[in-house]
Amino acid sequence: MQVVDITDSINESDNIKTIKFKWPAESKPGQFIMVWIPGVDEIPMSLSYSDGITVDSVGEATQAIHALEKGSQIGIKGPYGNGFDLSGNDFLLIGGGTGIAALAMAAENLSQAGKKIRIAIGARTASDLLFVERMKALGEVHIATDDGSSGHHGFITQVAEKLITVKKPDMILACGPEPMMASAVKLAHKIPIQCSLERHMKCGFGICGSCQCGKFTVCKDGPVFSGEQLGQMEDFGKWKRDSSGKSVWF
Amino acid sequence: MVETFNRFPQSPDVLMADIKIEIAGIRLENPTMLASGILGQTGQSLLRIIHEGGAGAVVTKSIGLEPRTGHGNPCAIELKNGLLNAMGLPNPGIDAFGSELKIALKSNAPVIASIFADTGEKFSTLASRMEEHGAHAVELNLSCPHAEKYGLDMGSDPLKVSDIVGQVKDSVKIPVFAKLSPMVPDIGHIALAVQEAGGDAVVAINTIKAMRIEPEIGMPVLKNNVGGISGPAIKPAGIRAVYEIAGKVDIPIIGVGGVTTGLDAIEYIMAGASAVQIGSGVHYRGIDVFQKVSQEISEFMDRKGYASLQDIIGIARD
Numbered sequence: 001m002q003v004v005d006i007t008d009s010i011n012e013s014d015n016i017k018t019i020k021f022k023w024p025a026e027s028k029p030g031q032f033i034m035v036w037i038p039g040v041d042e043i044p045m046s047l048s049y050s051d052g053i054t055v056d057s058v059g060e061a062t063q064a065i066h067a068l069e070k071g072s073q074i075g076i077k078g079p080y081g082n083g084f085d086l087s088g089n090d091f092l093l094i095g096g097g098t099g100i101a102a103l104a105m106a107a108e109n110l111s112q113a114g115k116k117i118r119i120a121i122g123a124r125t126a127s128d129l130l131f132v133e134r135m136k137a138l139g140e141v142h143i144a145t146d147d148g149s150s151g152h153h154g155f156i157t158q159v160a161e162k163l164i165t166v167k168k169p170d171m172i173l174a175c176g177p178e179p180m181m182a183s184a185v186k187l188a189h190k191i192p193i194q195c196s197l198e199r200h201m202k203c204g205f206g207i208c209g210s211c212q213c214g215k216f217t218v219c220k221d222g223p224v225f226s227g228e229q230l231g232q233m234e235d236f237g238k239w240k241r242d243s244s245g246k247s248v249w250f
Numbered sequence: 251m252v253e254t255f256n257r258f259p260q261s262p263d264v265l266m267a268d269i270k271i272e273i274a275g276i277r278l279e280n281p282t283m284l285a286s287g288i289l290g291q292t293g294q295s296l297l298r299i300i301h302e303g304g305a306g307a308v309v310t311k312s313i314g315l316e317p318r319t320g321h322g323n324p325c326a327i328e329l330k331n332g333l334l335n336a337m338g339l340p341n342p343g344i345d346a347f348g349s350e351l352k353i354a355l356k357s358n359a360p361v362i363a364s365i366f367a368d369t370g371e372k373f374s375t376l377a378s379r380m381e382e383h384g385a386h387a388v389e390l391n392l393s394c395p396h397a398e399k400y401g402l403d404m405g406s407d408p409l410k411v412s413d414i415v416g417q418v419k420d421s422v423k424i425p426v427f428a429k430l431s432p433m434v435p436d437i438g439h440i441a442l443a444v445q446e447a448g449g450d451a452v453v454a455i456n457t458i459k460a461m462r463i464e465p466e467i468g469m470p471v472l473k474n475n476v477g478g479i480s481g482p483a484i485k486p487a488g489i490r491a492v493y494e495i496a497g498k499v500d501i502p503i504i505g506v507g508g509v510t511t512g513l514d515a516i517e518y519i520m521a522g523a524s525a526v527q528i529g530s531g532v533h534y535r536g537i538d539v540f541q542k543v544s545q546e547i548s549e550f551m552d553r554k555g556y557a558s559l560q561d562i563i564g565i566a567r568d
């Protein structure tokens with residue numbers, strides 16, 4: 001656990017903020033941290049920057065993160081998890097909702113390495129779209145919204161399907177709601193794919209078993225899993241476990 | 251030439267040490283078991299610990315009658331020489347756990363069901379349910395130090411311990427293990443109560459009450475303030491507990507606390523344990539810690555010329 005100072009809080013949309021902090025640790029794209037908001041809770045957050053997280057306010061802990069100001073302190077455990085395998089040359093990234101946060105650093109690394117990337121970003125509505133400008137600087141961006149207020153009217157996976165037909169990528173990276181990732185795995189068919197999963201996390205470092213998905217722990221073996229591993233998890237796309245370990249269907 | 255691991259270092263007719271062991275009629279291929287509460291909440295995970303990890307047996311997460319979410323986060327942190335946790339016995343409850351146990355039972359290794367409750371009657375109900383589900387033994391959690399009413403609150407009074415063990419023994423045929431805490435004035439005395447009530451084995455130790463305060467924040471880090479420490483830091487406390495228990499009882503002892511290497515396990519065995527459980531070691535050496543520790547135990551025994559575990563159990567006491 002390391003205590004860090006908040007250096008910046010940036011509004012991304014009505015409900016989403018990016019929090020930056022003074023944290024010199026090395027991390028890999030796709031890794032996450034456990035964020036302790038003293039007196040409130042400790043929750044998992046993907047690193048959307050090497051020194052930042054991008055948080056959708058959905059409950060007590062995420063609201064508390066939104067309320068943090070420059071100079072506030074939080075505790076950090078990590079970086080944890082495996083991160084993305086960035087071997088390949090022609091990438092398709094599919095990000096739904098805040099899922100794009102987990103993909104953003106991967107996109108930057110790939111672009112720096114001169115690899116071809118297409119990025120499909122989905123959200124409920126135009127004002128919820130995240131990191132569109134940041135991604136446009138790195139590759140070809142395609143958009144979908146549930147209400148049609150920007151880009152394709154419908155699912156981001158429909159956009160991804162078209163992009164695959166136009167030209168097959170040699171690697172797909174996906175992060176977003178699990179049903180979205182489950183359909184991404186289907187449409188990837190034989191193209192290698194990696195998905196970043198979310199499960200209820202307690203320890204964050206692979207001992208408690210709270211985040212179990214199939215035989216894997218999401219915090220240690222994941223959060224990024226290959227299509228092959230996802231195929232071995234009977235729960236992927238179907239159910240997760242609540243904080244008591246009971247199964248809850250998506 | 252690439253060196254490969256050779257089971258027979260000198261020649262094929264030099265026999266490797268026998269690390270099989272039998273505890274209360276339960277046969278283990280090796281003396282390492284998964285400790286309760288570490289990756290033991292789902293059937294798939296328990297299977298993996300057996301198949302990929304090489305555990306001789308597995309103990310499930312402690313299961314209660316009802317689902318329970320446990321304490322809030324932070325509930326586990328890494329310290330310099332150990333882990334501090336206050337999970338607070340989260341578990342899906344006995345009804346939901348039956349299907350997990352069925353999956354775990356697909357392997358050939360024994361599956362020991364850990365249970366917790368606040369009365370002997372409830373312990374008995376849980377034990378019977380676990381027996382129906384097919385568990386090879388039950389382990390009574392009389393030692394968790396951070397869940398009020400449960401664990402240590404049940405296990406610090408020898409009369410209560412004897413009452414609980416007695417009631418459970420009356421309600422099941424499978425072996426009954428009792429897991430004890432070192433946080434009592436005389437752990438040997440409690441172990442004796444287990445033996446006299448008919449208990450089949452003693453497991454020691456559970457985590458030791460501990461806490462961490464973050465100076466930068468001025469607050470305890472754990473949401474529950476107090477938790478239990480495990481890992482290398484507590485090994486000497488575990489060895490001491492097993493040594494004292496071995497002086498009081500004849501039933502088998504299973505040593506737990508800070509085992510990460512074969513030599514750690516050997517220490518427990520020399521203190522009087524017939525087998526060891528490993529929890530935090532999974533964090534320090536990976537899921538295959540069981541395989542590694544087993545191999546290190548055989549290597550040690552071969553080097554010293556011990557033929558079987560029976561030759562070293564309790565030798566530090568003689």
Ligand SMILES: Cc1cc2nc3c(=O)[nH]c(=O)nc-3n(C[C@H](O)[C@H](O)[C@H](O)COP(=O)(O)OP(=O)(O)OC[C@H]3O[C@@H](n4cnc5c(N)ncnc54)[C@H](O)[C@@H]3O)c2cc1C
Binds near residue numbers: 032046048098101102
């Ligand atoms: C690896 C990983 C990376 C994540 N990355 C991001 C991110 O970049 N941006 C983002 O906005 N969100 C991310 N999340 C989700 C985020 O952790 C939850 O939204 C947050 O925990 C909600 O807490 P709350 O108290 O605000 O809401 P609550 O009201 O407590 O819960 C709302 C929902 O959040 C989930 N949740 C609550 N506690 C946990 C927990 N300890 N572990 C996992 N899920 C929990 C549950 O599904 C719950 O139903 C990530 C989750 C994981 C597992």
Ligand SMILES: Cc1cc2nc3c(=O)[nH]c(=O)nc-3n(C[C@H](O)[C@H](O)[C@H](O)COP(=O)(O)O)c2cc1C
Binds near residue numbers: 364455457481507
């Ligand atoms: C995260 C965690 C959860 C645990 N949960 C339980 C539990 O449910 N029941 C139990 O009897 N012991 C539980 N324990 C205690 C361990 O089984 C073991 O007794 C203790 O950790 C010492 O062994 P170790 O040093 O090998 O970890 C838990 C320990 C840890 C670290």
Ligand code: FES
Binds near residue numbers: 200204206212217218
């Ligand atoms: S959160 Fe504890 S094992 Fe993953």
